[in-house]
Amino acid sequence: GEVRISAAASLTDAIKEVSALYKQSHPQVELLVNFAASGALAKQIVAGAPADIYISANPKWMKYLQEQGVVAEETTKTLVYNSLVLAGSPNAKATALKDVLQMRSIAIGSPKSVPAGKYAEQALTAANLYQQLQQEKKLILAKDVRQALLYADRGEVAGAFVYRTDAMLAKQAKILFEVPQDLYPQVTYPATLLKGAEGKTDVEGFYAFLFSPEGQQIFVKYGFLLAN
Amino acid sequence: MLNLSPTDVQAIWLSAKVATTATLITLPLGFAIAWVLAFSRIRWKPLLDGLINLPLVLPPVVIGYMLLLLLGRQGPLGELFKTLGIQIIFTWKGAVIACSVIGLPLMVRSIRLGMEQIDLQLIHASRTLGAGFFDTLFSLVLPLSIPSLVTGGTLCFARSLGEFGATIILAGNIPGLTQTIPLAIYDYTNTPGGESGALSLCLVSIVISYLVLIANDVIMRRSVYGLRKVS
Amino acid sequence: MLNLSPTDVQAIWLSAKVATTATLITLPLGFAIAWVLAFSRIRWKPLLDGLINLPLVLPPVVIGYMLLLLLGRQGPLGELFKTLGIQIIFTWKGAVIACSVIGLPLMVRSIRLGMEQIDLQLIHASRTLGAGFFDTLFSLVLPLSIPSLVTGGTLCFARSLGEFGATIILAGNIPGLTQTIPLAIYDYTNTPGGESGALSLCLVSIVISYLVLIANDVIMRRSVYGLRKVS
Amino acid sequence: MKLEVSLTKHLGDFSFDTDFCVDGERIGIFGPSGSGKSTLSNLLTGFLTADRGLIQLDRRKLFDSDAKINLSPDHRRVAVVFQHAHLFPHLNVRKNLLYGHKRTPASQRQLELADVTKALNIDHLLKRNVTQLSGGEKQRVALGRALLACPDLLVLDEPLSALDKQLKEQIIPFLRTTLRHFAIPYLYISHSLSEMRLLTDQVMQFADGRLQQITNADTLERERMAGNRHGYLNHLTLSDPHEVDNLISYRWGANELFLTANERLQDGLFGLSSKDILLCKKHPHAMSARNLLTGTITGIMPHKGAVGVELNCNGEILLAQVVSQAVAELELDIGKTVYAAFKASAFRRLT
Amino acid sequence: MKLEVSLTKHLGDFSFDTDFCVDGERIGIFGPSGSGKSTLSNLLTGFLTADRGLIQLDRRKLFDSDAKINLSPDHRRVAVVFQHAHLFPHLNVRKNLLYGHKRTPASQRQLELADVTKALNIDHLLKRNVTQLSGGEKQRVALGRALLACPDLLVLDEPLSALDKQLKEQIIPFLRTTLRHFAIPYLYISHSLSEMRLLTDQVMQFADGRLQQITNADTLERERMAGNRHGYLNHLTLSDPHEVDNLISYRWGANELFLTANERLQDGLFGLSSKDILLCKKHPHAMSARNLLTGTITGIMPHKGAVGVELNCNGEILLAQVVSQAVAELELDIGKTVYAAFKASAFRRLT
């Protein structure tokens, strides 16, 4: 039968590969994957868009769906983790968080709407750097992580706070350093079955495969961290 | 040079289908609305005019959300469609609706610009010859509006080919099912080394729209009834 | 009912400024291009026509990306501007450029539709009276094109108010600096519970565009030179 | 046809306020520019709605503000031919002609396409695009289009005023015979008295939105004789043509007249200007004028500088026009006999 | 003005191939529809570019395919007045008039606005919107606009053909005097011989894109005398008017003529149709015709059914027209004396 997955856009490649792998062993299952921003996916689901599995890039939208009562809560669990890094030109000398003060400009996701931006804001605030960066007008806000990365990759900014998984996609930019995990909440990707999907064998089969070692390995390949 | 995966090819067909359907839907609708705006004397004309323009003024994503609310499970139209057994969200029909709504203001404004140049005496003549209101509309105003319908159709088709924001919300981004060219391009830009795929799809878009432009010019040349007589 | 934060107010002013500037830039540009497409006999006309239509056909994000490649630090035009000391990316000028490029095809097509109805004999008359090429363009073709310039301007302004995809890439989304209404709305919609802020900004957009529509109608009525004489 | 109109309409500064009842098939509306002729036409067809009043055509009420009756233009069965033909540019001639016809219930269709195209001599144009027609052809097609809708009333609003003189002269006889032939009652709006004389029996004279008088075109033209460059145009119905040498001989009542031979051999109505008639007191013997009639003076009518002399020539009436000195010099007086001379080339065929 | 043209131009099926050199200020272009008159006009103004050839206006080369000279329309100093006025709809009358004037170097401005508006009698229209003008007013403004550009050559491409007869007759004298007055050389394109006779000295006759002959309008009209409904129009220059009773007496060379009094007391050119002249063998005594001249026959010219009789009346030439029977009956022959009678009302003022 059909399995409908709504997944955050940052999982595009990993999920595509997992699906392809799963299809080899389960050719009768049709996997329909819908990639968009986590918030857009959540609103679609609330509006009645057909979906069996929802994977969000942050817990905020998962919580929203739970409040709306469309989630089979007992199936909700963390699929993978991610971490925040600073990506920039390979020649840049930045090795620690405080070095950003020396950089020309820094791109982050808009903290209001982009989770990665929010985490970056939290980390920089914790390190007492955020205010200064803002005063010096060095922060460039992007609509999503990919855009922040694009700026760093094209050299429009000296560095961008992005997820590790995104940074691995860059052509020119390299990961300069990882942001210490104690400065910001862990980046989690919660997954869940939606109400009405429980009990469908094909859905549960694929959901389980996501958490299987074979599945998890693919996520690792794309830079995600495992929920040990 | 073209580097198209099977889902890309599906996206191309889907985009062509969606843009064509959206154009075919908005043509009669745009014609009717333009007619009201150009000729009728109803009082709430400015209101209608403003309403039609909304999808142009608001960001496409917002239009997408509005449509989602309207057509969703709890939306007034959503319930209607559900009782009819029609599924809109996450189907290509959703993409058609999104593109139609976004393309409508362009359609209406073009048709209206043309319609406002039709000689009122021709309409008078038609009425005195026994043609009723709707009869005149279809047998006279419609054929004389062909040049502006073509312009409107071209604009709407082209805009539909490029529409992203409203489509992704209403139809979703499901490869092979609702993924149109712009959504596929979006996916490529989220993939390492996706540039060549994105570029190929852009080229296909350009070629399709170019064909439409040529058709536009051909129809245009045939249907401007002696408006421009070269000395 | 309106629920506007200080950055929202800044976004509103910025949007108005960007849309106005973009319209003022595309008016002469669109006029010139429409003129070439309507009257000249250059060979690469279809090519130009296709090129102008690109921003309509391709997803705005792609256009934004292309503009970034062109105007960015490493882009050919970017370097030029840098030597001139002009910063485009991440400033409101970037938003203006994005909106201008996106609005241009709408502008050109409207103006052209109007221009193609100008009687060639009028142009002949003007030339024989000693008016040169450009003189005729400005003293005759321009004033006779006013209705279509107004239509084109309205479309371009409205589209600029709603433009999101290209603007956000070229100008960034910096509150108080480059955040236009659509970008502010985007921020709101990506926050659970941001609906009321988004709604307020939508309403403001609608009001602004409505004022422009009314201005459109007023100018229109004054400048259709006896084309429609009511019996 | 009986048409009863009693209407008030304000248009900006202009006020139209008229009350009449006419009974006839060929009615003229005459008046200066801006006198409200087209306003009347628009009120009749329904493109203007009067402020107050009534329009009744035979037994049908088209408009009645008291009874809140206001038929829409397509239900009035009043067709119009405008100054400019206003043909539908997207249809060919044939389709233009049939536009109204197709929309007329079969029971009311009194004419068929072939009748009309034959009468209007537009058979050969049927497949043409309307942009390829000359002005006169266009106007003929517009007339045919209106006729084929078989209206109860046809309004002709200066249908010829955009045509040049030559075309007008070609088309008027045409109009006259076709309109007669098809027996559709009409209102003919025009500035031109000569058109009126050929095409109408009664004339309503308008000025400033008000009806001045109901009269006929002949009377109006006599009154204007002196001012008219061509004088008063006698209308002569001539018959039994046959060639005599290079000329054509026609019967005019009991008289024989000679016309130059660049004429069809056909009965018809001919014009002879009062200014082209020379009066002689005595028989003038050898003279180049081919026509010499003896007439008894039945009327002497001074009009400004000129004097109209009405003659009875063997029972037919002829109006000649001379300068006032000539009246004295020729001792013209009622009851006297004079010789009226006019050239074979002085005639103009009107139909 | 000397105009040398030698051009070849292919337009679809039509080929224009002409070679001429004319010297004069008032030149007519005459020919049937489709003969290439407007094509010539467009080649002269520069809206069509010839395939090959040369245009030389006085000492300026406007076009020379060999020397690769092709002046743009705004540098040719050739202005046009079209059939439809083509006034600029967004400008008022005054601004329309000044459009070309403003663009003419001060050194070449031979006329000022006031001269032209006075001559064309459009002073009172200056502030009008052009949509508020009548057809004749429009055409006068178009003419004024072209004159004020002070061109080296003015091309009038059927400037009157869209006007009705009455307006034409009003405007032609106007055109004649203004064009004379301003001394701007012109090419007058028309189908109408009577316009040609009044407005041109030489006429180039075109057919099928080729020049047939260079002649003059008078000769052409004589040739067409019989076919023309009004016959041949004698042009009489009359002077020294004074009132006599109700008539006006004019001098025509050594003769005195009487005209009806609805005329201005002013010298001018008058038309008298050959058909309005009656010839009598003997003196006809009391007769209503006010003019009776004695003439010697100097020519007898048969044209189809009619015969032209040229008379010398005290040194002035008059062409009468009679039917062929009359020639025999009146025994007309060269050298004989006859009486020519015509009415005081037979005259038409041309200027």
Ligand SMILES: Nc1ncnc2c1ncn2[C@@H]1O[C@H](COP(=O)(O)OP(=O)(O)OP(=O)(O)O)[C@@H](O)[C@H]1O
């Ligand atoms: N919509 C209008 N608003 C104001 N005045 C109007 C309107 N329509 C017509 N008029 C005026 O009404 C008067 C009568 O116009 P109408 O067209 O009936 O005249 P007409 O007799 O047909 O003249 P013509 O012979 O020139 O066609 C004119 O003075 C005109 O200016």
Ligand SMILES: Nc1ncnc2c1ncn2[C@@H]1O[C@H](COP(=O)(O)OP(=O)(O)OP(=O)(O)O)[C@@H](O)[C@H]1O
């Ligand atoms: N662009 C063109 N392509 C092909 N044929 C053309 C073109 N322009 C004109 N012609 C043809 O050239 C011929 C001459 O046209 P032109 O306008 O010079 O005639 P004209 O003498 O001015 O006639 P009229 O008296 O009707 O104005 C016509 O047969 C016309 O159809």
Ligand code: MOO
């Ligand atoms: O402006 Mo959009 O939301 O990228 O179609």
Ligand SMILES: [Mg+2]
């Ligand atoms: Mg009228």
Ligand SMILES: [Mg+2]
């Ligand atoms: Mg011509």
